[in-house]
Amino acid sequence: MKISYQEIHQQKNPILPEPLEFGKTSTDHLFLMDYYDKEWKNPRIVNYCDLHVRPGTKAIHYGQSAFEGAKAFKHEDGEIYTFRIDENAKRMNNSAKILMMPSIPKDFQIEAIHSLINVDRHWVPDSNKGSLYIRPFLFGSGSSLGVHPSNNYIYSIILKPSGSYFKEGFSPGKLLITNKFHRAAPGGTGAAKASENYAASLRPGELARKFGANQVLYLDVNNKFVEEAGAMNHYHVLKDGTIIIPEWTDTILKSITSKSVLELSKIHGFKARQEHIRINDFLEGIKSGEIIEAGGLGTAAVIAPIGKYFLLKDDIINEKTLDNILDDKIPKDELGQFYDEIIVGNGSIGSITKNIYQTYTNIQRGNIPAPNGWLMKVEKTFSK
Ligand SMILES: Cc1ncc(COP(=O)(O)O)c(C=O)c1O
Numbered sequence: 104m105k106i107s108y109q110e111i112h113q114q115k116n117p118i119l120p121e122p123l124e125f126g127k128t129s130t131d132h133l134f135l136m137d138y139y140d141k142e143w144k145n146p147r148i149v150n151y152c153d154l155h156v157r158p159g160t161k162a163i164h165y166g167q168s169a170f171e172g173a174k175a176f177k178h179e180d181g182e183i184y185t186f187r188i189d190e191n192a193k194r195m196n197n198s199a200k201i202l203m204m205p206s207i208p209k210d211f212q213i214e215a216i217h218s219l220i221n222v223d224r225h226w227v228p229d230s231n232k233g234s235l236y237i238r239p240f241l242f243g244s245g246s247s248l249g250v251h252p253s254n255n256y257i258y259s260i261i262l263k264p265s266g267s268y269f270k271e272g273f274s275p276g277k278l279l280i281t282n283k284f285h286r287a288a289p290g291g292t293g294a295a296k297a298s299e300n301y302a303a304s305l306r307p308g309e310l311a312r313k314f315g316a317n318q319v320l321y322l323d324v325n326n327k328f329v330e331e332a333g334a335m336n337h338y339h340v341l342k343d344g345t346i347i348i349p350e351w352t353d354t355i356l357k358s359i360t361s362k363s364v365l366e367l368s369k370i371h372g373f374k375a376r377q378e379h380i381r382i383n384d385f386l387e388g389i390k391s392g393e394i395i396e397a398g399g400l401g402t403a404a405v406i407a408p409i410g411k412y413f414l415l416k417d418d419i420i421n422e423k424t425l426d427n428i429l430d431d432k433i434p435k436d437e438l439g440q441f442y443d444e445i446i447v448g449n450g451s452i453g454s455i456t457k458n459i460y461q462t463y464t465n466i467q468r469g470n471i472p473a474p475n476g477w478l479m480k481v482e483k484t485f486s487k
Contacts, residue, residue, distance in 0.1 A: 104211060106134075106146045106218050117226050123233050123266030125403060130223035130262040134215050137244075138205055138256035146215060148222055154259065159246030161253040166299035167243035169198035172402050173359075175220055175235040175481065177227045178469035183220060184478040185237070186467050188213055190359045195239060197357075198295035203252035204241055212239065213479070219260050220481045226264050230468045233266040236403075242298075268404040273460065275410030275452055276398075278320040278332055279311040279442070280382070282417045283425075286321040286331060286354070293330075293354035300356075301334070306429070308333060313428050314438055316413050318399075322382055323354060329380040330354055335399030335407060336361040339385065339447075340455045342393055346375035348400070360400040363477075364459060370474065371462055373455065386414075389447050396453035405467075406460045410450040413442040 114131055129151050136146040162168040173191040177183050192212035199206045216237055220227070227235045239260045243253030284307035287293025292300060307319045311333075318333025329337055329349050336358035338348045346364065351357045368375035388394035389412070398408040420428075420441060427433050428441075465471045469478070 104146050109149045125265045126263045130226040134219045134260040136258045157246035161243030168298040170240040171195050173237040176467050183481040201295035217481050228264050236263040236265040275408045276317040277411045279316040279413045280320045281415040282326040285324050288324050332399035335401035339394045340396035348377050350377045350379050395448045396456050397447045405463050408452045408456045412445045415442050
């Protein structure tokens with residue numbers, strides 16, 4: 104398929120806001136492609152615009168919608184490189200399969216992403232200021248109200264120049280542990296980057312913030328195993344330096360960052376593996392000093408260290424209390440009665456976490472060699 108370029112207007116020197124916040128600033132263009140009559144058609148790059156959808160759109164009513172999140176970096180030589188974009192394209196097709204949506208050839212997804220970045224290359228921040236966040240998304244755009252897969256789809260890509268995830272420097276966060284909320288259930292859509300999973304995480308995420316935590320550490324539906332750290336995979340580090348990441352199941356998103364850390368461990372001489380992690384063993388490990396570091400892994404932050412876990416006293420919180428906490432009807436200084444606190448190590452960022460962050464971001468920014476195929480140059484092939 105040939106991508107058409109429609110009414111391209113490029114700002115040669117866009118002024119990026121300072122500080123550059125995550126996901127707020129849009130570039131000049133977006134990519135669009137339609138699916139109907141069982142075929143992808145009309146791939147095009149257009150000026151950034153609203154998308155007009157019909158009131159019965161399946162994505163709105165039944166959540167048939169998935170997305171991806173990737174990054175591109177400007178290197179010292181001024182060239183732009185996407186990072187592991189083929190993995191994002193593969194995962195998009197896995198999400199499409201789970202949500203009964205049509206797949207998009209992997210190489211075509213990469214071509215579409217690279218073509219759009221090429222048009223908007225002036226928007227990519229210098230590497231000391233941030234990166235270009237890439238958000239491809241796919242949704243059912245058909246408008247009949249029957250609960251069936253849509254016949255029509257839209258695939259689109261938007262780009263967001265973004266600054267560092269750590270606004271106040273690389274600092275440890277906090278996670279809330281609760282039995283009350285779950286992100287995903289076996290046989291469901293947890294392994295897809297499905298929009299609905301994020302809707303389900305909004306209320307627990309807000310609750311975590313009321314307690315001063317960044318996110319929820321999600322457990323499996325039986326409250327036995329560690330699953331995800333909000334919108335990141337979870338990790339912890341044993342005393343001997345081994346990094347442990349929960350084994351992927353159909354309730355955990357297969358993080359490209361986790362996959363990369365596991366692959367890097369073989370090259371850069373650190374130890375990493377996956378396991379099913381019992382929450383009780385995890386908490387015991389922190390208390391005994393067997394676990395010395397912990398946190399989250401994901402594209403936005405790369406690695407987000409966690410210094411403290413708040414254990415919600417689920418038994419004393421009923422639905423009314425939850426509403427009162429969420430509606431700020433309980434004073435902040437009284438919220439301490441609802442949780443116990445547990446500190447990882449001495450609560451600061453450990454050396455393994457720092458090392459992974461440095462190694463990973465240096466690879467992304469071209470300061471140290473990347474494993475074969477991880478970085479793909481965005482060629483200057485566009486001609487109007
Ligand atoms: C639920 C969830 N888990 C894990 C991740 C981390 O995945 P990745 O490393 O591919 O960004 C994300 C973010 O994309 C996520 O939304």
